[in-house]
Amino acid sequence: MALQTKNSPFYELTETAILGTDRKPLNRILASGDLGQTISDLSLQDSTSISQAPERVLIDQLTTLSIARKAGSHPKVFSAEMIVCPAETQAKVSERSLALLVQILALETKGSELRPSKMVAEWLTFCAEAEQRVPEEFVPRLLGLGKNISELHPLIEKCCGEHFAWLLDLNQEWRSSYKKHDYSNQDTTQHIERLTNTFETAEQKERYLALLALREMAPAEALKLLSASFERESFDSKIVFLKALSTGLGLHDEPFLEDVALQDRRKEVRTQAASQLCLIPSRYRERMIARADQYLNYNSKNKQFVVTLPEKLDDSMSRDGIVDNLSIDSRLGQKATWLCQILSLVPTSHWQKKFSLSAKEILRIATASSEWSLALTLALMNSAAKFDEVDIQQAILECSEIHLTDSQSGLLLLKALPHAMLENLILQKLPSWSRASEQAPRLDLWYYLEQVDFNWSEHFTREILKFIIKECREKVPVFGHTFYSNASIFALRMHISAGELIEQIAINSEMTDVYRRNALERMSDTVKLRYEIFQSFKSNKQVSTSTKGTKQ
Amino acid sequence: MSIAYTAEQILELAPDSSAAKAGRDLAIASKWKNLGQNEQSIWGECQGSGAKPYQTRADLTGPAFKCSCPSRKFPCKHSLALALLCSANGALFEEKEPPAWVSEWLTSRGAKKKKETPEVEKSPEQLEESQLAKDKRKQDRLSRVQAGIEELDLFIGDLMRQGIGTVKKQPFAFWKSRAARLVDAQAPGLARLVSECAEIIARSSDWEDALIDKLATINLICRAFLKLDELSSELKADVLTAIGFNQSQEELLSGAGTCIEDLWLVVGQYSYTQDRLRVQRNWLWGKNSGHSPLVLGFAHGTAPFDTMLIPGLFYRGELVFYQGSLPQRALIKSKCSEPAVPPFVSGLTSVAEALGSYASDLAKTPWLDTVPFLMQEVIPLKATDGKWWIVDQAKNALPLLVKEDTGWQLLSYSGGLSLSLFGEWDGTTLKPLSAMRDGNYLRLQTVEV
Numbered sequence A: 001m002a003l004q005t006k007n008s009p010f011y012e013l014t015e016t017a018i019l020g021t022d023r024k025p026l027n028r029i030l031a032s033g034d035l036g037q038t039i040s041d042l043s044l045q046d047s048t049s050i051s052q053a054p055e056r057v058l059i060d061q062l063t064t065l066s067i068a069r070k071a072g073s074h075p076k077v078f079s080a081e082m083i084v085c086p087a088e089t090q091a092k093v094s095e096r097s098l099a100l101l102v103q104i105l106a107l108e109t110k111g112s113e114l115r116p117s118k119m120v121a122e123w124l125t126f127c128a129e130a131e132q133r134v135p136e137e138f139v140p141r142l143l144g145l146g147k148n149i150s151e152l153h154p155l156i157e158k159c160c161g162e163h164f165a166w167l168l169d170l171n172q173e174w175r176s177s178y179k180k181h182d183y184s185n186q187d188t189t190q191h192i193e194r195l196t197n198t199f200e201t202a203e204q205k206e207r208y209l210a211l212l213a214l215r216e217m218a219p220a221e222a223l224k225l226l227s228a229s230f231e232r233e234s235f236d237s238k239i240v241f242l243k244a245l246s247t248g249l250g251l252h253d254e255p256f257l258e259d260v261a262l263q264d265r266r267k268e269v270r271t272q273a274a275s276q277l278c279l280i281p282s283r284y285r286e287r288m289i290a291r292a293d294q295y296l297n298y299n300s301k302n303k304q305f306v307v308t309l310p311e312k313l314d315d316s317m318s319r320d321g322i323v324d325n326l327s328i329d330s331r332l333g334q335k336a337t338w339l340c341q342i343l344s345l346v347p348t349s350h351w352q353k354k355f356s357l358s359a360k361e362i363l364r365i366a367t368a369s370s371e372w373s374l375a376l377t378l379a380l381m382n383s384a385a386k387f388d389e390v391d392i393q394q395a396i397l398e399c400s401e402i403h404l405t406d407s408q409s410g411l412l413l414l415k416a417l418p419h420a421m422l423e424n425l426i427l428q429k430l431p432s433w434s435r436a437s438e439q440a441p442r443l444d445l446w447y448y449l450e451q452v453d454f455n456w457s458e459h460f461t462r463e464i465l466k467f468i469i470k471e472c473r474e475k476v477p478v479f480g481h482t483f484y485s486n487a488s489i490f491a492l493r494m495h496i497s498a499g500e501l502i503e504q505i506a507i508n509s510e511m512t513d514v515y516r517r518n519a520l521e522r523m524s525d526t527v528k529l530r531y532e533i534f535q536s537f538k539s540n541k542q543v544s545t546s547t548k549g550t551k552q
Numbered sequence B: 001m002s003i004a005y006t007a008e009q010i011l012e013l014a015p016d017s018s019a020a021k022a023g024r025d026l027a028i029a030s031k032w033k034n035l036g037q038n039e040q041s042i043w044g045e046c047q048g049s050g051a052k053p054y055q056t057r058a059d060l061t062g063p064a065f066k067c068s069c070p071s072r073k074f075p076c077k078h079s080l081a082l083a084l085l086c087s088a089n090g091a092l093f094e095e096k097e098p099p100a101w102v103s104e105w106l107t108s109r110g111a112k113k114k115k116e117t118p119e120v121e122k123s124p125e126q127l128e129e130s131q132l133a134k135d136k137r138k139q140d141r142l143s144r145v146q147a148g149i150e151e152l153d154l155f156i157g158d159l160m161r162q163g164i165g166t167v168k169k170q171p172f173a174f175w176k177s178r179a180a181r182l183v184d185a186q187a188p189g190l191a192r193l194v195s196e197c198a199e200i201i202a203r204s205s206d207w208e209d210a211l212i213d214k215l216a217t218i219n220l221i222c223r224a225f226l227k228l229d230e231l232s233s234e235l236k237a238d239v240l241t242a243i244g245f246n247q248s249q250e251e252l253l254s255g256a257g258t259c260i261e262d263l264w265l266v267v268g269q270y271s272y273t274q275d276r277l278r279v280q281r282n283w284l285w286g287k288n289s290g291h292s293p294l295v296l297g298f299a300h301g302t303a304p305f306d307t308m309l310i311p312g313l314f315y316r317g318e319l320v321f322y323q324g325s326l327p328q329r330a331l332i333k334s335k336c337s338e339p340a341v342p343p344f345v346s347g348l349t350s351v352a353e354a355l356g357s358y359a360s361d362l363a364k365t366p367w368l369d370t371v372p373f374l375m376q377e378v379i380p381l382k383a384t385d386g387k388w389w390i391v392d393q394a395k396n397a398l399p400l401l402v403k404e405d406t407g408w409q410l411l412s413y414s415g416g417l418s419l420s421l422f423g424e425w426d427g428t429t430l431k432p433l434s435a436m437r438d439g440n441y442l443r444l445q446t447v448e449v
Helices: A011-019 A033-042 A054-071 A095-109 A116-129 A136-146 A150-159 A162-170 A172-177 A179-185 A188-201 A204-217 A219-232 A235-244 A251-259 A267-277 A283-295 A315-319 A334-344 A348-355 A359-368 A373-387 A390-398 A408-416 A419-433 A445-451 A458-473 A481-493 A498-504 A514-551 B007-011 B017-026 B077-088 B100-114 B124-162 B164-169 B172-184 B188-202 B207-226 B233-243 B249-256 B351-364 B404-414
Strands: A296-299 A304-307 B032-037 B041-046 B054-059 B064-067 B258-274 B277-286 B294-300 B314-321 B330-338 B371-382 B388-391 B396-399 B419-425 B430-437 B440-443
Touching: A011 A054, A011 B164, A011 B207, A033 A054, A054 B124, A054 B207, A054 B351, A095 A116, A095 A136, A095 A514, A095 B007, A095 B017, A095 B077, A116 A136, A116 A150, A116 A514, A136 A150, A136 A162, A136 B404, A162 A172, A162 B404, A188 A204, A188 A219, A204 A219, A204 A235, A219 A235, A219 A251, A235 A267, A251 A267, A251 A283, A267 A283, A267 A315, A283 A296, A283 A334, A283 A348, A296 A348, A304 A359, A304 A373, A334 A373, A348 A359, A348 A373, A348 A390, A359 A373, A359 A390, A373 A390, A373 A408, A390 A419, A408 A445, A419 A445, A419 A458, A445 A481, A458 A498, A481 A514, A498 A514, B007 B017, B007 B077, B017 B077, B032 B077, B041 B077, B041 B100, B054 B077, B054 B100, B064 B077, B124 B164, B124 B172, B124 B188, B124 B207, B164 B207, B172 B188, B188 B207, B188 B233, B207 B233, B249 B330, B258 B330, B258 B371, B258 B419, B258 B430, B277 B371, B277 B419, B294 B330, B351 B371, B351 B396, B371 B404, B404 B419, B404 B430, B404 B440
Parallel strands: none
Antiparallel strands: A296 A304, B032 B041, B041 B054, B054 B064, B258 B277, B258 B314, B277 B294, B314 B330, B371 B388, B371 B419, B388 B396, B419 B430, B430 B440
């Protein structure tokens, strides 16, 4: 290294090697010391032989130099003191738990459908509950894995012990990724300042997270910050940032949403603002109700709705986020689509009050009014999804004529339903789905479960597993493509107690349907793996508890 | 009782990543029945796709495995899963007498070990004749090598005349064809060094110095070969080994090589592929002797390596060293694992001592490729320029050749405190292979160069 620096007398040798002796003649090296003498002597040896050729002398001199450089290298000296990680107080996880973590992390590299981050999150949850930590050599891997998954950050912090903060101090990239938790020790003012700074300077995703965090902490500050920059934002940033206002949405947001966001040139931005405004008792909601009142009336004599379609999409409707060519349902005409959009933005409770009808009655009349029943039903489903009104939700679920999976509005409602209500809906229908007859209802079970990503309750998990166990024994079980392609995902959503029942699923080599067998195996393997993780922490906890007992 | 190997150690034995994954997936108690163990072995039956379950057994002293499944991989996924299951939850394995299919296998393994290949007795005339033939073959090869080296000498001379700056534009074949000519000249060791020149040039920066070093090494070996008769027998052996002459393993094992018995820690291990041949480098460290032999393993495709060693484990046994002025490579004559011994061996205590030891090694074998360094009491750190170092108690530092992930893993493992680090030193950087602290061993991923 030092021998070949520009100031070194030997640097010329390297230069000659790069350029070649044809272009740069080999000069005699004039350097003192043993090395200089040795290199100098090389050109004098064998003066009568072919080896006196300059290229031969050069390679020999370079060889000497190379050995001298390797043998005489000097170490670099560091003077800075290393900061030591504080001693860990938590116990390490057991070998068994750790082996299971390694197994899950390996799934990540395989591109598995299992979405390992969900399993990692579960592993970390058990680890945090057991008040244990991952061995220090695994901490960087977890920090790297969770860098962009903010949901994992608190769990990683809990499970990495003192090494978490220590490594964050040493790694700028991790520090900025995990900074939300890095602020935990700071006071609110400092926190707000740093979030504001991030929003003003960072990339879009970080800005969104900063705005979201600020919104949770100080909704007015977040609104002020967004208002200040809104006009300069790109169209997609505006939509993303407006979504952040859903947290802590209130009347204080109305001026901004009404006067700024709803006036935007882009219809997508206006629609997003409208969807926020209709959730608060705003001027917008009043306008929309007044508009809807023009188009929907009730004839109490013949117990029918009287529908008047909007003649045209005027500027005020357009400004209020009603879109000209929105694709709601191909069976709806243009004007019916406008009507459907308007009615979707009005809570059903308004009609209940205005017409003195129950939610159930409104739905029955809507589905019965032949000409506009589709538009009205879709609007009611949209409204039920948006305003979270239990009466109309329950009425729709009980209505045998409505299939939630037939329309986007139905799916929207399905996803908006409280999980307990969805579970009840499925459990009620479960016996009828297992009927192997022509009268059996359409098998929507697996589709429902595919569409809604939620953690199944213990009772629900057990009932579904019992259903699967029973169906496995049937000649024509009610499995299908949707089940086959989601088996592992279902296994991830199940309650951990599924591990107690999973053994009862009869999977054997005689099962002729390979797709079914594979799906059941995947589901079974995933549940077993999760259960094993759970057991590994449970047994370890028992061991440590009993050890503690002995010590006492 | 559970197996003394950790899950990571067991997975080191997997022939490839898919076998490791499949092994992990199968390591679930519900997939197994009739699990059992005794002092020497573990066994179990795993239900596969066939009607009969696969019978899987492992001899823990090796370790060695056998399974009735038709997989060509070794160890198969069932073998790995059995060991993983035992490592994770040994309570599942009932202490009992092994069934016949286990005891028969153990007996046959024992018999194989004891079996000695009977030497076919040769008459003195036959012996003389075979020695003459051998000498002639060696002489013929030396002549071919000499011709190859003379050609290589001209090639290097051309490079020096035209300048190494011109080779950056040369295609890979420029070096490959030169290496192929050396293979034809029966000098595979030199051929490998020439091939490495192409890899050096492919690097984006700092290739000139590295290329000069490599050409210097090649030149040194060539010059030494041309003066072979003037060298000592050890140095002669070194030169021939560097060129690619193999020392007969049979001869070494039958007394030609120095045999050392010790408790050996597998202190570093990594593998790479060279011309479709998988090569595994196992660095061992003698607890009592302080020797650090290199045991090479070779395998084609997914076949298992001929030597099965688990990093971080001690083996008691005899190693036979290849001849040379700085005996480094060794053969395993006998081994028996000692998983209960915590991984600790003493090594070099300072950077200055390490560099001094390297310089004296270079004096003995100037074309030395890499040497093992076991550095004690060093702290890993990341400098402000982003490079990784280890620093000793005197604040002297050595640069590390390490992947970013591995650097952080090492740093986290140390917690800012000192640890023991083992790696290969090539004269400019240390490639870390493992770290040890408080009786624990951590294998480190190596960087591909």
